[in-house]
Amino acid sequence: MSDLLETESNTFAANLTDLVQGCVVDAPRFAVVNASNDKQRRIGPEPFEPGDGSGAGFGFVSLVRKCDEAEQPRLMLKIEFRVSLDSQAEHLAVQQSTFGLWVRPDPQRGPRPVFRIEYDREATSKPLAHIHLHAESVELGWIYGTAGLPLPRMQEIHFPVGGRRFRPTVEEFLGFLNREKLFTDWRPGWNAILNSSLDAWNKRQAQATVRNNPEAAIEQLERMGYQVVAA
Template sequence: MVVKIPPIVLTGGGQELAELHVVQRFCLDSTEQYLAVDQSVFKLNAIIDRTPVFRYDYDRQARSKPSSHLQVHAHRGALSHLLSQAGHTKPHELAALHFPTGGARFRPCLEDVAEFLIRDFRLDARQGWERAVHEGRERWRRLQLRATVRDMPRDAAEVLTGLGYQITRPADGDPHDSAKALHNW
């Protein structure tokens, strides 16, 4: 199933400056019980010349790129125009923009950056780098999962119960979810 939202026109100072394009494709997850995102694209196009500025992509089946990534297409002209018309204080500095990448728990790890530099920048790598990256990334994601479970224990218990685990609630009641983990940008 594909969901494509009509372009959302974004304005700054009352002027149409950009369009946000959203496309998501869904499939059944590996258990064939739940709907899962197969692909998603959030793309910002400058209206002045219809060029892409950036896009957040997710591709569940990705093999030659990270499954979730940010691509910056911005060319100084279109981006500077968009930012200056919107009243940005530094319209000519791409570095003045801070692209979100998933918050504290779902941010990229060092191994993601290392693989990016090796694959996309084509930098040299030592023999066995892939194994080291995979092992480090797995450690990171398992640690982050454990932290996420601590942040949202009721959700974790609900999922585990759905998988057939028997969960006993703490005698003093359900632990509270971490508002910081749920709400911080």
């Protein structure tokens, strides 16, 4: 099991490296490190700073814009995964993930999140896949206020997005940044790399969906004219 976990984790990290380096100038490579649970691994961009837990973690992916003149990056991405083998110990499964956009308007202060897309496979009190928005909403304040409820901070609300199989991907996240013109200074040819990676993700998710729902898959194939025979 350990050897397969290492192999699959390193393959996942290599795929992330190819994707992000193919889209972002001077992007770091993604590394695999041990998690507190020996059946899991953590994956994120180098450098990883080990420590006692208070300051340990992966670095950011810097987004260098042509309009920025500061020596320190003003925009950056956080992309991290925690993975393990699935219940059959045959395929890699994402246990937790987070990716989002961070901003550093003041070089004397640390980066602050703009929004975060998170996934927690074992979540029970929140949607498995959800978004945190670091913003304010007058309308949301009115909804809570007229109900006599205290207004939570926007970033404390878990907005559901897609569930286990159809949650947002890193590829869709990068495409969103471009489409909304939050960042547009990509490497040449980045879009083809992104689409190829997204196609591979969709194929893996389709295969996982079939593994978990073989009867539904057979029913649909037979409806399309195929004959399915067990080996």
